[in-house]
Amino acid sequence: MVENVVRSQSRGYEVRITICRPDSRNALNREVAEGLIAAILAAEADAECRVIVLTGEGERAFCAGGDIKAGAEGGPFVQDPAYPDHFAGQLFETIQACRKPTIARINGVAMGAGAGIICACDLAVMVDHARIGTPEVKVGLFPMTIVPPMIRMLPRRRLMEMFITGVPLTAEESLRYDLVNHVTDTAGLDDKVAELVAQIAAQSPTAIRLGKYACHAMEDMTYAQQMRFAETLLPRVAQTEDAREGFAAFIAKRKPEWTGR
Numbered sequence: 001m002v003e004n005v006v007r008s009q010s011r012g013y014e015v016r017i018t019i020c021r022p023d024s025r026n027a028l029n030r031e032v033a034e035g036l037i038a039a040i041l042a043a044e045a046d047a048e049c050r051v052i053v054l055t056g057e058g059e060r061a062f063c064a065g066g067d068i069k070a071g072a073e074g075g076p077f078v079q080d081p082a083y084p085d086h087f088a089g090q091l092f093e094t095i096q097a098c099r100k101p102t103i104a105r106i107n108g109v110a111m112g113a114g115a116g117i118i119c120a121c122d123l124a125v126m127v128d129h130a131r132i133g134t135p136e137v138k139v140g141l142f143p144m145t146i147v148p149p150m151i152r153m154l155p156r157r158r159l160m161e162m163f164i165t166g167v168p169l170t171a172e173e174s175l176r177y178d179l180v181n182h183v184t185d186t187a188g189l190d191d192k193v194a195e196l197v198a199q200i201a202a203q204s205p206t207a208i209r210l211g212k213y214a215c216h217a218m219e220d221m222t223y224a225q226q227m228r229f230a231e232t233l234l235p236r237v238a239q240t241e242d243a244r245e246g247f248a249a250f251i252a253k254r255k256p257e258w259t260g261r
């Protein structure tokens with residue numbers, strides 16, 4: 001893992017992955033993207049980890065987007081063969097395909113690729129002073145790789161206004177458009193994240209894993225395809241150790257003990 005720009009910490013059921021470039025407002029360069037991908041894969045393989053929390057260091061920025069200063073003229077997006085545009089796409093896909101639930105802890109502004117990371121996460125908690133935006137047009141770019149994660153989250157008109165004016169959403173607007181689950185003040189951010197982690201950790205990891213997979217897989221199917229897929233998957237979920245334990249615990253009026261199998 002790229003320790004100096006990405007930090008990974010185990011905190012009980014949570015693995016917290018932090019982008020550590022506060023002087024550059026946690027902008028995403030090649031090292032950060034690689035570090036995030038490696039840290040997410042490691043947390044996914046960690047048996048103790050039930051929830052992955054992604055955040056940025058400091059109070060100013062979650063992630064200011066692609067590193068505008070990382071390359072020569074035109075930015076890293078066209079000039080640097082080591083950092084093609086699809087690099088951010090790999091990161092978003094890694095987050096979305098992660099078998100464990102992910103929470104974006106939005107400690108400050110999230111621009112461009114930062115907004116993409118948020119959309120790829122399952123849940124999001126945002127501080128009230130933050131903004132989420134896609135200011136790419138201001139530097140002559142268009143948020144191409146942000147479109148796939150974002151078009152699934154925001155209504156078309158809101159999305160297009162954000163894309164073509166570059167004006168970010170406030171925390172209140174982000175909540176109204178369901179881009180985030182909760183908004184808190186800075187002091188309440190960690191409590192809200194901890195509350196969500198505890199709520200998720202109390203549930204069956206197997207059901208969450210298969211359910212998350214099902215929700216993403218069904219996204220691009222027709223209604224009939226979704227129904228057949230759900231009907232196929234349900235017996236698989238029902239035969240897991242966790243489902244058997246969940247039923248037995250309910251009947252015995254006791255707390256279930258999940259094995260994650």
Ligand SMILES: CC(C)(COP(=O)([O-])OP(=O)(O)OC[C@H]1O[C@@H](n2cnc3c(N)ncnc32)[C@H](O)[C@@H]1OP(=O)(O)O)[C@@H](O)C(=O)NCCC(=O)NCCSC(=O)C[C@@H](O)C[N+](C)(C)C
Nearest residue numbers: 023024025027064065066067068069088111112113135143
């Ligand atoms: C984030 C921000 C609102 C924070 O404001 P602030 O007042 O807290 O901080 P600041 O003084 O503006 O910046 C502090 C430092 O952070 C640097 N910085 C800020 N954003 C950066 C960035 N995106 N890349 C590199 N450095 C960045 C600034 O240049 C500056 O460096 P300096 O101290 O050496 O002068 C403000 O810096 C800002 O608007 N930054 C630019 C945001 C932006 O345009 N983001 C889009 C980037 S392009 C992008 O994301 C493309 C993407 O779609 C493609 N892909 C997905 C493949 C990556």
